[in-house]
Amino acid sequence: MGSLHNQHLNKLSGAGLLIALGIIFGDIGTSPLYVFKAIFHKSIVDKDLVIGCVSCVLWTLTFQTTIKYVLITLNADNKGEGGILSLYSLVRRKAKWLIIPAIVGASTLLADGMITPAITISSAVEGLAIHNPTIPTVPIVICIISILFLIQRFGTSIVGKVFGPLMLIWFSTIGILGFNYIDEAPEVLKAINPYYAVQTIIHYPNALFIIGAIFLCTTGAEALYSDMGHCGKSNIRVSWIFVKIALILNYFGQGAYLITQNGKSIGESNPFFSIMPDWFVFYGVAIATVAAIIASQAMISGSYTLISEAVRLNIWPKVSIRYPSNQKGQLYVPSINLILFIGCMLIIFVFEKSSNMEAAYGLAINLTFLSTTILMIFFMIRHRINKFLICLFAAVYFIIEITFLVGNGVKITHGGWLTILLASSIFIVMYAWHRARKIKNEFVRFVPIDQYFPIIDELSKDSSVPTFASQLVYLTSANNKHEIEAKVIYSILNKKPKRADVYWFVHVDVTDAPYGRDYSVEQLIPGKLIRIDFKLGFREEQKISLLFRKVVEDMVEKGEVDIISQYDTLKKHKIPGDFNFVVLEKVFTKTSSLNWPNRIVMEIYKILRRFSLSEEKGFGLDSSFVTLERVPLNIPTTENIRLHRTN
Numbered sequence: 001m002g003s004l005h006n007q008h009l010n011k012l013s014g015a016g017l018l019i020a021l022g023i024i025f026g027d028i029g030t031s032p033l034y035v036f037k038a039i040f041h042k043s044i045v046d047k048d049l050v051i052g053c054v055s056c057v058l059w060t061l062t063f064q065t066t067i068k069y070v071l072i073t074l075n076a077d078n079k080g081e082g083g084i085l086s087l088y089s090l091v092r093r094k095a096k097w098l099i100i101p102a103i104v105g106a107s108t109l110l111a112d113g114m115i116t117p118a119i120t121i122s123s124a125v126e127g128l129a130i131h132n133p134t135i136p137t138v139p140i141v142i143c144i145i146s147i148l149f150l151i152q153r154f155g156t157s158i159v160g161k162v163f164g165p166l167m168l169i170w171f172s173t174i175g176i177l178g179f180n181y182i183d184e185a186p187e188v189l190k191a192i193n194p195y196y197a198v199q200t201i202i203h204y205p206n207a208l209f210i211i212g213a214i215f216l217c218t219t220g221a222e223a224l225y226s227d228m229g230h231c232g233k234s235n236i237r238v239s240w241i242f243v244k245i246a247l248i249l250n251y252f253g254q255g256a257y258l259i260t261q262n263g264k265s266i267g268e269s270n271p272f273f274s275i276m277p278d279w280f281v282f283y284g285v286a287i288a289t290v291a292a293i294i295a296s297q298a299m300i301s302g303s304y305t306l307i308s309e310a311v312r313l314n315i316w317p318k319v320s321i322r323y324p325s326n327q328k329g330q331l332y333v334p335s336i337n338l339i340l341f342i343g344c345m346l347i348i349f350v351f352e353k354s355s356n357m358e359a360a361y362g363l364a365i366n367l368t369f370l371s372t373t374i375l376m377i378f379f380m381i382r383h384r385i386n387k388f389l390i391c392l393f394a395a396v397y398f399i400i401e402i403t404f405l406v407g408n409g410v411k412i413t414h415g416g417w418l419t420i421l422l423a424s425s426i427f428i429v430m431y432a433w434h435r436a437r438k439i440k441n442e443f444v445r446f447v448p449i450d451q452y453f454p455i456i457d458e459l460s461k462d463s464s465v466p467t468f469a470s471q472l473v474y475l476t477s478a479n480n481k482h483e484i485e486a487k488v489i490y491s492i493l494n495k496k497p498k499r500a501d502v503y504w505f506v507h508v509d510v511t512d513a514p515y516g517r518d519y520s521v522e523q524l525i526p527g528k529l530i531r532i533d534f535k536l537g538f539r540e541e542q543k544i545s546l547l548f549r550k551v552v553e554d555m556v557e558k559g560e561v562d563i564i565s566q567y568d569t570l571k572k573h574k575i576p577g578d579f580n581f582v583v584l585e586k587v588f589t590k591t592s593s594l595n596w597p598n599r600i601v602m603e604i605y606k607i608l609r610r611f612s613l614s615e616e617k618g619f620g621l622d623s624s625f626v627t628l629e630r631v632p633l634n635i636p637t638t639e640n641i642r643l644h645r646t647n
Contacts, residue, residue, distance in 0.1 A: 470577020
C-alpha cells in the first residue's frame, strides 16, 4: 500500500512536477546528445535531409512519446504503478502466451539499462575533446560509471532529492541554446510540416539507417510508464509539455546549425556542442555529464524495480533484494548491480566511442515498445474499449514500430548484435525460470486434506511419538484450501513422523496489484490444523516469518489459538512453544522422462538454482527455525525393471 507521502506526490503539485523532471525524463532528455550525431557522423550534410530528419524527430516524439505513452499507455496503471510487468499482471489471465512479450520487454529493458549509462555518459564526456582533442575520454567514462555503480549499495535517496532541480537546469539550458540558434537558419521551421518527414522516409536512399538513428530520440519513452508510481500520471503529463518544448527547441537549433554546414562534413564533431558559444562549452559539458549520470541512475533504479517484480512473478531467480533507505521504492539488488556494471564495461570495451555505440542502442528498446503495444491491445480488450479504436491503435503502432525495427535491424552487424546477445541471455534466464516452474508444477500431486484430519489429530496427541516442534509450519502451493501436496502429508506421516501441538499450512498468493497485504485464516481442525492464506502485491517484500508471526500474535490476542508449550514444565509457567518451518525443496531425480525442450529448460534451471537464494531465504524465513527437506518430484517406477531371482 502506497505511503501518504507518495500519495501526496502523485497529485499535481510543484514537488511532483520537479520529481518527474528528475527521475522520469533523464533518458529521453539526454537524447539530443547523440541523435543528430548518429545521423550525420562523418557524412556530407544535405539541407533537405536535415529538414526531413528534424521533422521525423518532431513527429516521432509526438506519435511515439506524446500520444502512445503520455496520453494512452499511462492510463494502464495498476493501482498507480506502471511498467511492462505491471501491465502484464493486469492482462496475464487473458492469454497464457502473453508471458512471452512480457519477458521480451523486460529482458530488452534490462539490456537498455546496460547501454544507457555507456552511451549517455560517453556522449557527454566526449564534449571535452572540442578544445582538447587529445584528452582520453574512455578512462574518464569508466571512472564515472564505476563510481555510479559503487554508490548504489548506499542508497540514492539523498542524491535523488537534487535530481529535479538539476534536470530543470538541463532542460532550460538545452531549450535556450536551441532557440538561440534557430535564427541562423530559420528555414528549419519547415520541419513542422510532416510532409518533409514522409518525403525523407520514402525517397532517401539510406532511409532505413536514418530511421534507426531517429528512433534514438524516443528511447526513454518507456521510462515515463515504468516510473509512473513515483510521481503519478498528472505530474508526468504536465511536466512532459515543458520537456517536449525544450527537446524540440534543441533539435531545431541543431538542425539550424547543420543547415549552415550544407555541403560540408561535420566529421567527429557533435551538433549538440556545436550550437554552444565557445565560452560555454566547458559548462555545457559539465551540465551534460550531470544529466547523463541522472539518466543512468534512473535506468539503474528502474532495473532494480523490474527485477524485484520479476522475482515476485516467478520469472527471475530469487535474489537478494536490499532496502538501503526508508524511502518507498528504494531498492538495491547486488546481483543486478554487478550484471549491469559488467554489461556497461563490456559495451565500452567493445565500442569505446559513443558514435560506435549508437548502432547497438535503440534495438533493445524498440522490442520493448512492440511488447508494450501487444500488452496494451489486450488491456484495451479487457476494458472493452471500442474495437475500431483498438484496431486503429494496433495498426498505427505496429506500422511505426515495425518500421523502426527494420531500421534498427540494418544496424545488427554494426553493433546491434551485442544488444541481441545481452537481451537474449536475459530472456533465456527469464523464460527458463518461468517454464521450469510450470514443468515442476505438472509433477506436483495434490490430495484432499480432510481424509487426513483424524490421523493428524491422533498424531498430535500420540505421546509415543517424540514432539518434533510445538508449532509446525509448512509452506504450501495448494490454491485450494481443501487440498494439500501429497509430499507434505508424506513429510508429516512417513518421513520421520512429526508430532506437533499445532500444524500450520501457509500459502502465499502474489496478486495482480502492486501493493497489498491481506490474509485469511481457516481452522481446518480447530486449534490443531490451521491454514493461513496471504495475498501479497507483486511489489511487496515477502517477509513470511514476520508476517506469520504478526498473524499468530493477533490470533493469540483474540483467543483463536493456544501456542503455550504442552511440555509439563513449560506449560506450568505458560511459556510459548517453539516454531519450526519445514520447507520442501522439490527436485527432479532425473530429467530423461521429459521431452528434449523441457529437458534443456530443466538443465538451465539447475544451473540457475546454484546462483539463486535458497527457498527459506527467498521467503524471508529465519534459517534457525527452518528444516529443509528435499523431496523427489518424479519417482521412477519399477514397472519396466526385470530381475531374475536365483533361489
